[in-house]
Amino acid sequence: MKNGEATVDMLPDPTELTASERCATQWTSRAGQTVDVYTAQNPRTVDRHFAWMQEYGIDGAALQRFATELGQPERKVEIDQVLANVASSAERHDRSFFVEYDLTGTKDCRGIDRALADWSALEAQGIGRSRAYQRHRGHIVVGIFGLGFPGSRYVSADLAEVLIDGLRKASLAYGGITIFAGVPADWRTLSEKGAQRAEWAKVYRSVDVISPWTVGHYNSAETIDKFRRDHLEPDVLEARRMGVDYMPVIFPGFSWHNLWTTRGDDNRPTNQIPRDCGRFYWRQFFNAVDVGNSMIFSAMFDEVDEGTAIFKTRAAQNELPASPPFLSLDADGCRLPSDWYLRVAGSAASVLHGTTPNSSRLPLTIPR
Secondary structure, three states: OEOOEOOOOOOEOOOOOOHHHOEEEEEEOOOOOEEEEOOOOOHHHHHHHHHHHHHHOOOEEEEEEEHHHHHOHHHHHHHHHHHHHHHHHHHHOOOEEEEEEEOOOOOOHHHHHHHHHHHHHHHHOOHHHOOOEOEEOOEEEEEEEOOOOOOOOOOOHHHHHHHHHHHHHHHHHHOOEEEEEEEEOOOOOOOHHHOOOOHHHHHHHOOOEEEEEOOOOOOOHHHHHHHHHHHHHHHHHHHHHHOOEEOOEEOOOEOOHHHHHOOOOOOOOOOOEOOHHHHHHHHHHHHHHHOOOOOOEEOOOOOOOOOOOOOOEOOOHHHOOOOOOOOOOOOOOOOOOOOHHHHHHHHHHHHHOOOOOOOOOOOOOOOO
């Protein structure tokens, strides 16, 4: 919420929430019921999310930790609680997690210093000793999102180098780290919005895993396939040449009308990139695996602000308030259950684990 207005385009399915987990809103659904949501401050709710991951076969989660919030004492208490909830629940349900520092809004060295101090503190507290903490090629994983993005909301290449070098030095005493980097979709050509410069190429070579952020870069099966030809296939070859691992991003759909309305722009449509009942999501997955990738980053488990969530959300329009506009899973003409995208993600995980073969067709029967 922002000043009483919704910033999200999707609402979670509250069916399994206990009374102690429910947070009432001012909205009433078309069916006349109070619309309840949840808070990730509640360990019971986060535990349920990891139980879903276990049930549907999703391996784990990257926990975003915004560098800008590390400098806000009250907010840091909250995000520390979420981290504690995640670590505990990941262990309980045999899932993995890793911390990903999101540099959005981090413009100078103060944000870099906060991230370095935070990671140093987490390592000293023993975060890497958790059996649930994600490891890759023998080292614990630390994510950095926002390397190479244009505009004043992101750090320079020089500061990115300071952060990467600082993280590695801080981790030497703990066995070293694998650095996962969220970069622009055009990282290889350094051409996104004409704002990239060659010094970013050096930064990209200094990380261990490249993960181009593709959300919003295509909107149909045809444009997904074009992205494969123009980006995915040559990206994989370039990453191999560099000796860097590659982790493509896929997303189920996209919608951020309410978020932008609170910012004074109500021209962003709801359901801006339709999900096509799961086929849009699956086409990306098929292509990513078909070109040789063995690990996938799904954007995102619980991202309701931008309508990319795959966890259980409200399935039908009558479960939503009449205003403001929200996106339900039946928006594209399919009568989907609230867990549909968890099922699709689970089918994808089955392919990655070698249990089922990769197929260009969604391996689930879409309800009508």
